Amino acid sequence: MSLLFVDDRNEKEARFPDVACFVVLKAMIIQIMAFLFTFFLLFLLKHQFTQIFITYPIFFLPSLSALWLSIRFKLEWWWHVLNFAFPAALIFALYMDFPPLLSLGIFFALFLVFGTTLMTRVPFFPSSKFLPYEIVNIVSDERDICFLDVGSGFGGLNFQLSILREGWRFYGVEIAILPWLYSVIKSKFYLNRNFVFHFGRYENLNFEKFNVVFAYLSPIVMPQIWKKVQDEMQPGSIFMSYEFAVDGFAPDVKIKFKNDDRILHVWYL
Ligand SMILES: C[S@@+](CC[C@H](N)C(=O)[O-])C[C@H]1O[C@@H](n2cnc3c(N)ncnc32)[C@H](O)[C@@H]1O
Known part of the structure; x- marks a missing residue:
């Protein structure tokens, strides 16, 4: 059984909306800003105080900064969740010291299932x-x-x-x-x-x-x-x-x- 395909005119209309790439770019900028802000803050604290105690709540600082930025950038609510969860998950993975190959395998499998969401916005x-x-x-x-x-x-x-x-x-x-x-x-x-x-x-x-x-x-x-x-x-x-x-x-x-x-x-x- 063969499937019918639409002509070139519809193909043109069918291109992924530019807005999708724009949102992904925003999310990337938010993550970078959140991590830079956290490093900068820790750097300042270290220079102000001879000894600082890194306690567990500090690990949520990039997540909280990313969440705040996500709200300021007026992204949709599920991006707030993702922006909050990503730094926490990253820090957790580093903390657990997962073997790099395992992380790569999980990333690859997730990418093959959800990677297209970056373009389609349909998970x-x-x-x-x-x-x-x-x-x-x-x-x-x-x-x-x-x-x-x-x-x-x-x-x-x-x-x-x-x-x-x-x-x-x-x-x-x-x-x-x-x-x-x-x-x-x-x-x-x-x-x-x-x-x-x-x-x-x-x-x-x-x-x-x-x-x-x-x-x-x-x-x-x-x-x-x-x-x-x-x-x-x-x-x-x-x-x-x-x-x-x-x-x-x-x-x-x-x-x-x-x-x-x-x-x-x-x-x-
Ligand atoms: C919410 S899931 C629904 C899965 C399934 N139909 C069900 O009812 O369980 C949406 C699926 O649509 C796929 N999808 C999103 N945009 C698509 C597109 N432009 N063309 C083909 N598939 C697409 C996604 O990869 C995802 O697997």
Whole structure:
């Protein structure tokens, strides 16, 4: 089964927003400033007092400075968390004296899963395990279903759904290499099921052939994906967004889960 790709015009529109790189740059500047400030402060203290006692709270100084700067720079709240946590994690790792190869391995694995977040601003985060049961309630099993998970991560949603609906065709598109590779390998163990996991950006994939498209991305990309849905999806098809709504376009159905604050938004196109 081959996937359809949009033309060069859409490819141009699909470029990552410059703003994403700008935020990452800000976060880097914040970290550098926080560490410089801490070193400068300790340096001053050392020269003022012949003997200073480095106590544990001082280790939080770079974190607190980074948090303060993050708030001053008016970044979004999750960047405050990251800016605070990064120096603390770094100091903890140095303190624990982890073997460099272990740190490198962990960094590399995390980078292969989350590295693309620097560009897309959409991290990997699995949806609820109860979601597939709601999806099969919404989508009638009578017609031939071609289901796309936009940003399929490790493929968990498609694999779970395939147990409930053997006859559907399941597609995923994922930009992070490790989750994508995992889903491709895992799909080989489901010999009688119909899976295609495509590596790349959903912006380059035409949604026309899918009659159900599911997305669990981020509020930042919702206007962009909504435009794609309107431009490319056929009348009679279904678009679902888990957790994130589309400003100005109320869904036809909203499903609230037990034990989960996230809502499934459904539009019948
Ligand atoms: C919140 S996770 C959702 C994972 C999965 N769909 C689920 O429901 O469990 C979002 C995924 O979208 C991927 N992603 C983000 N931007 C993307 C893009 N432009 N093209 C393809 N995948 C993207 C991320 O790498 C991440 O794995």
